[in-house]
Amino acid sequence: MKILCAVKRVVDYNVKIRVKTDQSGVETSNVKFSMNPFDEIAVEEAVRLKEAGAATEIVVVSIGPAQAQETLRTALAMGADRAILVQTDGATEPLAVAKVLKALVEKEAPGMVILGKQAIDDDCNQTGQMLAALLGWAQGTFASKVVAGDGKVAVTREIDGGLEVVSLTLPAVVTADLRLNEPRYASLPNIMKAKKKPLETVTPDALGVDVTPRLKTLKVAEPPKREAGIKVPDVAVLVDKLKNEARVI
Amino acid sequence: MANILVIADHDGASLKPATLNAVTAASKIGGDIHILVAGKGAQGPAEAASKVAGVAKVLLADDAAYEHQLPEDVAPLVVSTVKGGGYGHVLAGATSVGKNLLPRVAALLDVAAISDITAVQSADTFERPIYAGNAIATVQSSDAVKVVTVRTTAFETAAAEGGSASVEQVAGAGAAGLSSFVSAELTKSERPELTAARVVVSGGRGMQSGENFPLLEALADKLGAAVGASRAAVDAGFVPNDYQVGQTGKIVAPELYIAVGISGAIQHLAGMKDSKVIVAINKDEEAPIFQVADYGLVADLFKAVPELTAELEKAR
Numbered sequence: 176m177k178i179l180c181a182v183k184r185v186v187d188y189n190v191k192i193r194v195k196t197d198q199s200g201v202e203t204s205n206v207k208f209s210m211n212p213f214d215e216i217a218v219e220e221a222v223r224l225k226e227a228g229a230a231t232e233i234v235v236v237s238i239g240p241a242q243a244q245e246t247l248r249t250a251l252a253m254g255a256d257r258a259i260l261v262q263t264d265g266a267t268e269p270l271a272v273a274k275v276l277k278a279l280v281e282k283e284a285p286g287m288v289i290l291g292k293q294a295i296d297d298d299c300n301q302t303g304q305m306l307a308a309l310l311g312w313a314q315g316t317f318a319s320k321v322v323a324g325d326g327k328v329a330v331t332r333e334i335d336g337g338l339e340v341v342s343l344t345l346p347a348v349v350t351a352d353l354r355l356n357e358p359r360y361a362s363l364p365n366i367m368k369a370k371k372k373p374l375e376t377v378t379p380d381a382l383g384v385d386v387t388p389r390l391k392t393l394k395v396a397e398p399p400k401r402e403a404g405i406k407v408p409d410v411a412v413l414v415d416k417l418k419n420e421a422r423v424i
Numbered sequence: 425m426a427n428i429l430v431i432a433d434h435d436g437a438s439l440k441p442a443t444l445n446a447v448t449a450a451s452k453i454g455g456d457i458h459i460l461v462a463g464k465g466a467q468g469p470a471e472a473a474s475k476v477a478g479v480a481k482v483l484l485a486d487d488a489a490y491e492h493q494l495p496e497d498v499a500p501l502v503v504s505t506v507k508g509g510g511y512g513h514v515l516a517g518a519t520s521v522g523k524n525l526l527p528r529v530a531a532l533l534d535v536a537a538i539s540d541i542t543a544v545q546s547a548d549t550f551e552r553p554i555y556a557g558n559a560i561a562t563v564q565s566s567d568a569v570k571v572v573t574v575r576t577t578a579f580e581t582a583a584a585e586g587g588s589a590s591v592e593q594v595a596g597a598g599a600a601g602l603s604s605f606v607s608a609e610l611t612k613s614e615r616p617e618l619t620a621a622r623v624v625v626s627g628g629r630g631m632q633s634g635e636n637f638p639l640l641e642a643l644a645d646k647l648g649a650a651v652g653a654s655r656a657a658v659d660a661g662f663v664p665n666d667y668q669v670g671q672t673g674k675i676v677a678p679e680l681y682i683a684v685g686i687s688g689a690i691q692h693l694a695g696m697k698d699s700k701v702i703v704a705i706n707k708d709e710e711a712p713i714f715q716v717a718d719y720g721l722v723a724d725l726f727k728a729v730p731e732l733t734a735e736l737e738k739a740r
Contacts, residue, residue, distance in 0.1 A: 192558050192559065296554065298539065298554055298556065300523050304527035306531075307496075308528040313496050316524050329606065335666060336608075337609050342604045343603045353655070389567055391563065393549065393562040397560070403714060403717065406719075410732050413703065414735045414736065423623070423680040424623075
């Protein structure tokens with residue numbers, strides 16, 4: 176079975192972002208970028224499935240600017256076999272990304288597509304579900320365990336009240352939650368080897384996909400600031416403040 | 425004005441409060457509000473939905489295929505309902521069920537989905553947090569149908585009584601045959617549900633082990649509070665993952681949030697910084713949590729938490 180993995184280049188999760196003064200977006204120049212943490216987990220899971228003999232080839236895809244090549248090289252260093260960059264300028268919405276991925280799925284015919292459950296920049300949590308819908312495939316979202324069997328995959332999902340197990344007919348789309356696995360670090364020899372692995376670049380036009388945004392961002396603003404309060408010396412004062420000042424107990 | 429379809433979140437027996445938050449968001453858009461209840465033997469939730477104030481009609485799709493809310497089966501039902509009823513909006517609470525289902529519905533309708541809105545500006549313009557809540561984007565949709573999930577803590581719950589909507593049976597295509605439910609393992613708790621609790625007591629890495637969580641549970645019981653946790657506490661195995669508060673866990677906005685042994689990483693703050701009053705108990709006075717806490721106590725939690733529990737006991 177071939178596995179397709181989608182990865183996104185995002186502002187590193189440790190960066191304290193700044194909103195642009197003209198409220199057109201978030202400052203992204205001179206900011207550290209890295210692979211979306213949920214996508215690292217998706218790649219790791221694909222590599223583990225290959226190591227376990229359940230997968231034969233791993234193709235990683237990223238949709239974004241030329242710099243997304245670095246993100247793809249990282250995935251190749253983790254163990255993916257080859258990469259495809261669908262080069263775009265500007266941000267692409269989940270629906271457009273899902274359509275691009277659908278076009279690639281039709282070309283590559285994978286048995287499973289693994290994505291992260293959400294990107295930490297737009298926080299949408301949509302792309303995997305949309306891709307499954309467009310392909311008419313089953314979806315196993317927020318996965319914390321994936322067991323590939325014969326023609327089926329059992330996915331343990333994180334739900335609000337606990338966990339749920341669903342059985343999906345393959346081919347299927349799976350989105351990774353944080354607890355699915357712990358991604359490995361790419362070793363230096365693997366990083367060197369990854370430089371020689373194939374990386375193909377295409378455009379959305381070549382795939383016949385229109386990536387024009389459907390939503391218009393009118394503005395991006397800072398959230399209301401929360402001021403630091405006071406420090407209390409002991410528990411008795413804390414209880415008194417909560418009771419008589421904040422009136423919450 | 426086109427009608428609004430709200431997708432009910434329920435467990436077959438009762439309606440989840442997230443549905444009521446979604447109804448409130450729908451009432452800010454304007455138009456008749458209909459609730460779709462898809463399930464098996466879901467008379468109970470459908471009747472509860474018909475009593476919700478402001479609801480004009482309840483659509484009940486009763487079919488064994490909808491018992492576990494599998495999106496492969498429910499999404500086509502929502503799509504046929506939207507197309508047949510000429511709805512302009514589809515809303516659901518941003519719960520694990522809503523987040524799983526609505527993007528699938530949106531793609532089948534070939535429209536963008538708008539996740540986790542925190543405000544309605546007009547029928548086509550919404551506010552939503554991005555970058556773990558560190559920025560608020562205002563977005564406008566030009567699609568014919570707006571598919572929206574609602575951050576439950578950003579909208580009041582609609583009154584559960586006072587409405588008298590009619591319940592109408594609808595039929596869908598049934599099982600798509602792509603997926604099946606195998607089992608569920610739910611965390612049992614006597615305490616209030618985390619996202620709906622008035623008070624939340626949360627523990628972090630500072631708790632050191634799962635065996636120390638009863639300290640927080642004793643405090644929570646005194647306050648009628650739910651118990652939450654940071655990702656560090658969940659990853660260390662102290663508590664199950666559905667306790668997790670944060671960007672990748674649950675978003676809460678209680679009246680009182682007590683953070684115990686939690687440093688306050690941005691991913692955690694994204695899940696709780698809209699709480700009305702925040703209390704931090706941490707022995708590290710440089711911990712970032714103190715920058716958002718209304719009341720901070722620099723102390724060893726193993727001493728401070730039992731003291732606080734005792735003090736509350738005394739105050740009764």
